[in-house]
Amino acid sequence: MENVDSTFNEPQARALEELKTILLAGDRRKLAALEKELENLRLSLNDKEQLLSILDPVTIELLARKIRHSPQEMADVLAPAVGPAIRKQIASAKDDIVDALYPVIGQAIRKAVAEAMKNLARTVNEKLDKALSFRLLSKRIMARLKGVSPDEAVLSEVLPFRIHEIFYIHKKSGILLAHASLSSKDSPVKDVISGMLTAIKSFAQDAFKNNGEIQDLNVIEYDDLQIYLENGKYAFLAVVISGVPPEQFYQKIKNLEATLHKQFAAALRDFDGNLEPYAPISNKLANFVQQFTSEATPEPPRAPAWAKVAILLALLALFAAGIWYFTLRPQPQAQTKKIITPRPFEYSALIRQLKQHFPQGLKSDLSEIKFIADGNILFIEGPIESQTEGLQIAEAVAQITGFPVVVNALQIPSRKNEALKKIDQTSLYFGKGAWQLNGRQKARLDSLLPYLKIFPEATISIMGHSDALGNEEVNRQISLKRAQAVKEYLVQRGIPPEKLTVRALGSTQPLLPNNCEENRALNRRVSFRISGQKSHEKSTAH
């Protein structure tokens, strides 16, 4: 081209240039436009905002396509970022997340609760299958009478209430004043437990003080055990329990604390570590534990004898119901006189009518019988002398009250219960300074022998007491001699000596205040107590 150009003269070259301008004008315009476009594109790539606006329309589509074609690859790429992203989102918009997840989690929780309830129901059903229906019916009826939900009563049957241990602890020092336990083994660390409980209480008081106001710790939970604390002014009770406490438990524990406070407040105010004045408390605590244990413990559980009693009672009830049905069956001539719906009855009137019903009298004590009405069901329970009398009483009650269903739970009391009552109620009384047994006392001991023999495994505590006149040491010695005299006689009469424990209590556990001779005569006594294991009882003298 250069050669060509150089061959043109100036006018030709100008003409050629004009020609080129004319011919290339379109291309040059296009080139300029392309350059401008290229420049814009370059600027767009450098400008983040512009770049985003360019990519925005395609990003979603691109991601969607990528996820569709390579889901695993995308998951691998995104996974590390998802966790932190969720955490960050929860931190910045917790409420939104909760709102979003609520329907899902709510459903999950409902499912979990339903599952748990199903398990509970299964347990309840298993328990119900195993339990004696009379017993549960009784519980339900009792619960309704007491204003407690019958289902709660069944629950308490499934999760039986136990008092495992009870501590009476000096509040300031944490020193254990008295202790009782369900277990026959005496815990070697009970004093340390008392101290630590007091330390925990103190810590809680200090840590959770509300505007200087002292707040007491009431419950400590550990596994399936609860330590319930009943706080008094100078001492507190710590009760280790499991299961569902019966309604009256809390009131009873308050009452116990109040009783102990009333009795020992003066001594506790100036407590110096001497535990002698508090010796009687252990028995009170043991009785308290026992009271709830006997209430909660099913009568001989799962033993063949128990099953027999259950079957027998069921058969008796059916039999009795059959008789009543027969008796109450509408009879053509007497239809108008028979009442087959329950009518309100008054207890003393019912007893009066029953007595009239049996003019020849009964061996069973009618005043011991309880009547519990629940809808159309009347539940009767109590001790009777014979099964025949039980049936007769139940039949008479059905006739008098007009209840269509009468559940007969009248029972001949168990020999052991009777024996326990007899042993507990037996006391031998002594003259002033006397300890030798007279003929009458020996006869009383003889009558006690068959009852003592009912408990071959148990230990019998023989507790000697004195009045409060004179020197306490002398009194203790006399109380010891009284208890020993009884022990010697019982050994002579065939009770193995290792089953007998002697306790010299002096005047520490008076039956009545020692303010007159009449009362003092009743305080000079020997009393008895049965305990499950020998190690459970501590002898204070030998």
Add this chain to the structure above:
Amino acid sequence: MKNPQLIKKKICLLGSFSVGKTSLVRRFVYDVFDDFYLSTLGAKVSQKIMPPVEKEDGSLHQFQLMLWDIEGQEKFSDYLQNYFQGSSGAVLVLDLTRKDSWQVLSDLKQQFLQLNPGAKFVLAANKVDLISDDHLHIREIGDFARDLQIDYFLTSAKDGRNVEALFRHLSMQLSE
């Protein structure tokens, strides 16, 4: 022979951190020593029944000591007050090798006495196994105990030196 009368007494161990309160209790109660430092969290209660003692009137009694080992106290505070109340006595513990552990004891003793008037004290100058017999601190401890007006024992929880005697001495004071 008559059974001795059992009397329970709450005893606190007072002193700065790491002076050996826990080790003294472990030596006294379990006759063991752990050569590692275990900071006491809050309070730990242990018990020890002392041999029976005959009183002047001929009667026998026996102390069950409830030992409250409370975390190192640099100064008296409200929560310590809760732990200290109802005590019959205290073992003041110092570290013979650490002079800073001596200074807190005077205040602690006074505050403890205000809470428990009539409380009995004994001083444990602990970790004697770590210093020589002619160490300056050994010479100073007598004056220090005199100022505090309490009896002292040079103790070692590590080798058990005087630990039993320390608590026996406190028990004797409690029975007076």
